[in-house]
Amino acid sequence: MTASTTHPPADTGTDDVPAYCRGLARNARAASRRLAGASGQKRDAALRAIANAILGRAADLQAANAKDLDAAPSLGLSDAMIDRLRLTDDRLKSMADGVRQIADQPDPVGKVLEGRVLPNGIRLVKRRVPLGVVLFIYESRPNVTADAAALCLKSGNAIILRGGKEALHSNRAIAECIAAALDTADLPRHAVQLVGTTDRAAVGELLVCENDIDVCIPRGGESLIRAVVEQSRIPVIKHYTGNCHVYIDQHADPDMAVKIAVNAKTQRTGVCNAAETMLFHAGCIDNGILQRVVEALLHAGVELRADQRTRDAFPGKHNKLTEATGDDYATEFLDMVCAVKVVDHVSDAAEHINRYGSRHTDAIVSDHLHAVQQFMQAVDTANVMINCSTRFSDGQQYGLGAEIGISTDKLHARGPMGAEDLTTTQWVAHGNGQTRG
Amino acid sequence: MTASTTHPPADTGTDDVPAYCRGLARNARAASRRLAGASGQKRDAALRAIANAILGRAADLQAANAKDLDAAPSLGLSDAMIDRLRLTDDRLKSMADGVRQIADQPDPVGKVLEGRVLPNGIRLVKRRVPLGVVLFIYESRPNVTADAAALCLKSGNAIILRGGKEALHSNRAIAECIAAALDTADLPRHAVQLVGTTDRAAVGELLVCENDIDVCIPRGGESLIRAVVEQSRIPVIKHYTGNCHVYIDQHADPDMAVKIAVNAKTQRTGVCNAAETMLFHAGCIDNGILQRVVEALLHAGVELRADQRTRDAFPGKHNKLTEATGDDYATEFLDMVCAVKVVDHVSDAAEHINRYGSRHTDAIVSDHLHAVQQFMQAVDTANVMINCSTRFSDGQQYGLGAEIGISTDKLHARGPMGAEDLTTTQWVAHGNGQTRG
Numbered sequence A, B: 001m002t003a004s005t006t007h008p009p010a011d012t013g014t015d016d017v018p019a020y021c022r023g024l025a026r027n028a029r030a031a032s033r034r035l036a037g038a039s040g041q042k043r044d045a046a047l048r049a050i051a052n053a054i055l056g057r058a059a060d061l062q063a064a065n066a067k068d069l070d071a072a073p074s075l076g077l078s079d080a081m082i083d084r085l086r087l088t089d090d091r092l093k094s095m096a097d098g099v100r101q102i103a104d105q106p107d108p109v110g111k112v113l114e115g116r117v118l119p120n121g122i123r124l125v126k127r128r129v130p131l132g133v134v135l136f137i138y139e140s141r142p143n144v145t146a147d148a149a150a151l152c153l154k155s156g157n158a159i160i161l162r163g164g165k166e167a168l169h170s171n172r173a174i175a176e177c178i179a180a181a182l183d184t185a186d187l188p189r190h191a192v193q194l195v196g197t198t199d200r201a202a203v204g205e206l207l208v209c210e211n212d213i214d215v216c217i218p219r220g221g222e223s224l225i226r227a228v229v230e231q232s233r234i235p236v237i238k239h240y241t242g243n244c245h246v247y248i249d250q251h252a253d254p255d256m257a258v259k260i261a262v263n264a265k266t267q268r269t270g271v272c273n274a275a276e277t278m279l280f281h282a283g284c285i286d287n288g289i290l291q292r293v294v295e296a297l298l299h300a301g302v303e304l305r306a307d308q309r310t311r312d313a314f315p316g317k318h319n320k321l322t323e324a325t326g327d328d329y330a331t332e333f334l335d336m337v338c339a340v341k342v343v344d345h346v347s348d349a350a351e352h353i354n355r356y357g358s359r360h361t362d363a364i365v366s367d368h369l370h371a372v373q374q375f376m377q378a379v380d381t382a383n384v385m386i387n388c389s390t391r392f393s394d395g396q397q398y399g400l401g402a403e404i405g406i407s408t409d410k411l412h413a414r415g416p417m418g419a420e421d422l423t424t425t426q427w428v429a430h431g432n433g434q435t436r437g
Helices: A017-036 A042-056 A058-071 A080-086 A089-104 A143-154 A167-185 A201-206 A222-230 A252-265 A291-297 A309-311 A326-330 A346-356 A369-378 B016-034 B040-056 B057-070 B079-085 B089-104 B143-154 B166-186 B201-206 B224-232 B253-265 B289-299 B308-312 B326-330 B347-354 B369-378
Strands: A110-119 A123-129 A132-137 A158-162 A191-193 A217-221 A245-250 A275-283 A302-305 A322-324 A336-344 A359-366 A383-388 A405-407 A415-417 A423-434 B112-117 B123-130 B134-140 B158-162 B193-194 B214-218 B244-248 B273-283 B301-307 B321-323 B337-341 B361-365 B384-387 B405-407 B415-417 B423-435
Touching: A017 A191, A017 A201, A042 A058, A042 A089, A042 A143, A058 A080, A058 A089, A058 A167, A058 B224, A058 B415, A080 A167, A080 A346, A089 A143, A089 A217, A110 B423, A123 A167, A123 A383, A132 A143, A143 A158, A143 A191, A158 A201, A158 A252, A158 B361, A167 A191, A217 A222, A217 B326, A245 A346, A252 A275, A252 A291, A252 A359, A252 B423, A275 A291, A291 A302, A302 A405, A302 B423, A309 A322, A309 A336, A309 B301, A326 B201, A336 A346, A336 B337, A346 A359, A346 B224, A359 B123, A369 A383, A383 B301, A415 B423, A423 B016, A423 B253, A423 B415, B016 B123, B016 B134, B016 B158, B016 B193, B016 B201, B016 B347, B040 B057, B040 B089, B040 B143, B040 B166, B057 B079, B057 B089, B057 B166, B079 B166, B079 B337, B089 B143, B134 B143, B143 B158, B143 B166, B143 B193, B158 B201, B166 B193, B201 B224, B214 B224, B244 B253, B244 B347, B253 B273, B253 B289, B253 B384, B273 B289, B273 B347, B289 B337, B301 B308, B308 B321, B308 B337, B308 B369, B326 B337, B337 B347, B347 B361, B347 B369, B361 B369
Parallel strands: A132 A158, A132 A217, A158 A191, A245 A275, A245 A359, A275 A336, A302 A322, A302 A336, A359 A383, A383 B423, A423 B384, B134 B158, B134 B214, B158 B193, B244 B273, B244 B361, B273 B337, B301 B321, B301 B337, B361 B384
Antiparallel strands: A110 A123, A123 A423, A405 A415, B112 B123, B123 B423, B405 B415
C-alpha cells in the first residue's frame, strides 16, 4: 500500500491496514503544512468549488447514495435511519448551501486575540493558527462529511474522515467532489482524506498516530466515543449525550411554557438537543402551569415518567404518568418519552441538572429576572437557553455556518463547535535584540 | 476522616486516603459553586488579603521553610535545589507582589467573547465561566503555590494543590495564609485546599474523582506528567519539556545573534524556556556569524555537540566540539550543554524543529522579513520569538501576572497559562418564547 493510494477499494479492503493508516496520517500532516500557508481566499475558493461540485455532480452522488440505500436493509437500518441517509435534491442543495455559508464566514486563521508592547519593547501578539490534522469519526448522515471537511478547510486543517459503513458510497462520492475542488483551488488533495477501508482495525491504528494527528473528534453513540477515548493516544474532544432539561419556573408565561416544553421534547426526538426531563417549580401546581404542560405533552403523544408530586396533581391519571426512577432522570431517551419532577426552588432544579444532566443544553422558562440569573449561575452546562427551546443549541442556528459537533467537554471547546474551535493559538514575540537580565 | 479535615498532619498521614481524597474533591466542588457566584471584587479582595498575609506572617513562613531546608539534605536535594527552596525576605515580597499583580488584572469571568442577535430575535452571547475545580500537581518552588492559588481564585475556580514533599512545611504555611485571607474575604476555605498527606496513593485517588474535578495540571518532570496522564480520568493539560531552538539566519545582525544565543542558552539553564539547540543557516559559516556565536558559547562555558559542518568550520577545535547524535537534538539538557547544526534553508530549520522540538518556544534571529515570515508559518510551536531570547516565554514577562505553567498541548491552552486559560465558555441564548419549526 503506497502513501498515494488514499482510497483503496472498500469492499476488497487493504492488505496492510497499519501501514495504510500511517500513510493517511503522514499525508495529512504534509498537507496541513501546506494548508497553514494558504491564504483564506484560496481556502474559501476551495469551499465554493466543493459547493459547485456537489451541485454539478448531483447525479453521481445520488447514484452512489442509491447503493447505500440498497444495502441499508441488510445492515439492519430502520426506515427512519434509511430516510436520513437519502440524498434528495433538496438535501444536496442544502449541503452545498452549508458549505457556501462556511466560505462566507470570517477567516479564523491569523485572528489576533490579544497583544501589547511589553515594557522592554517586545511586541507581543496571540493569534489563532490551525490545529493541524483532525481525525473525525462519525456515524451520521452524509451531509456531515461535507460540513466537517468544509469547517476543517476553513480553519486551515487537514482532515481524515472515518464515516459509518452505511454511508460509505455516498461519503466516497462526496470525497470525490472535494478532491476535484481541491485540485481546482490548487490545494493538496490529502487535505481531505476519507478512510478507504471498512476494516474496524483502521480506527485503532489511526488513534495511535499521535505525532501526525493533533485531535480526534468522535461523533456518534456513547459506546463509540468511549471506545475512542479508551484507545486514543491523540487528544479527544468528546461529544457525549445530550440529557437536556427544561425548568419551568412558577413565574413562567403559561403559553410560553407549553410551547417551549412541547417543542423541546417533540419537534425532533432523536437529536442531542431535544429535552429529556421537565422540571417544575412547585408553584406551577398551584397556578396550573404544570397541569397544562403535562396535558400538552400527553396530547402530543409523549410517555411521561413522573415523580410523586406530579402524579398527585393528576389523581385520575396514574396510568398515564408512570413512576419515575433515578435511572429515568439519567437517561437520554431520544424518543417520545419524558421524565418529570417538581422542585421547591431554582437551586434545587440546578442541583438536579448538575447531578443528572450531561452539561449539554438546559433551558429555563421564567419571567422572573432573579430566577433566570440564579439558573444561569448555578447550572453547569454548555448552553443555557432562557425562554427558548433547547433545540436552538446548534452551530447553524448560532450563526457558525455549521458545526463539527456539540462538545460536552469543558476544555478547548464547549457547545456547538465551528471553524474557530478547530484552531489553537500561538504567541509571537517580535523584538529587536532583547535578552533577559 | 471527615470532610472538614482538609489538612491532616503530614507526618502521621491519614487513615483512609481514598475517603480523604474524595472529601477534598467534594469540598472543592461545593466551594467552586460558591466561587462562581462571587463577584470579581470579592475574589480580588481575597487576593490582596493573601498578599498581606504573606508579608504579615513572614516569620511563620520562614520558620516553616526552615523545617523544609533542614530536611532537604536527607531528601537528596542538591545545593542549587535547596537554594531555590529558600524563602528569603525578597522572595516573600516578590511572592506577595505576584499575587497583587494577579489581583490587578482584568476579571476573566463573565467576559463576553462574541454575541449577536439571531434572525429569530434570540440574543446569543458566548461568555467566559470558571472551569470549576483544578487539581494542580507540582514539584516546584513554594512561590508556585501562591501563584497557582491566586490564578485559580482570580478565575473563579477552586484548586486542590499537591506540592512536592520537599516543600511541604512551606506550602502548608502558605496555605494557612490563604485560608485566613479567604475567611477575611468571606469566601469558602475549601476554595484552596492543600493535600495534607504525603502518601503517594493520594494522587491516584484524586485522578479518578472525575465528577468533582474538571482539569488536572501537572507541572514537573516528564515522568511525573506521563504518570499523571496514564492514571487520570480527568482531562490533563500537559506541561512537557522545553526543547527550545534558536535559528540564526544568514541575514542576522552578528552582535544580536551572539547576545541572544548566549542569553537563551546560559542566562538560566534549568528552565523550560532555555535554548537547547542552535541552528545556523549555512551562510553563517561564510559570513563568520557561526564562528562568533560558537566562540561566545564556548567562552561562556557551554559544552557543544555539533554536526560535521559546524565542526569543519573549526578544524583545530574538534576536541571542543564533540559530534552530535540524533539523541542530542532530542534532548532537553537543562544544563550548560548545547547542540548545534547547520541547515541550508529556513525550511530545513523548521523541519528540524518540528521533528525534534517539543513545540514550546523557538526563536529566529534575522533581519530578513521573508525568512521571519517563513519561520513563523512553518514552525509548529507555542511561542515564536523573533529577534529576542527564548527566555521571555513566560506568563509574568507576557504581562499575564503569573502562570500556572507553560502548556505544550495544542488544545485549550498553549504556551504560558494565565487566569483566562483557567476558564471555559458558555453560550447563553436569551429568547422570548422562540421554538424551532
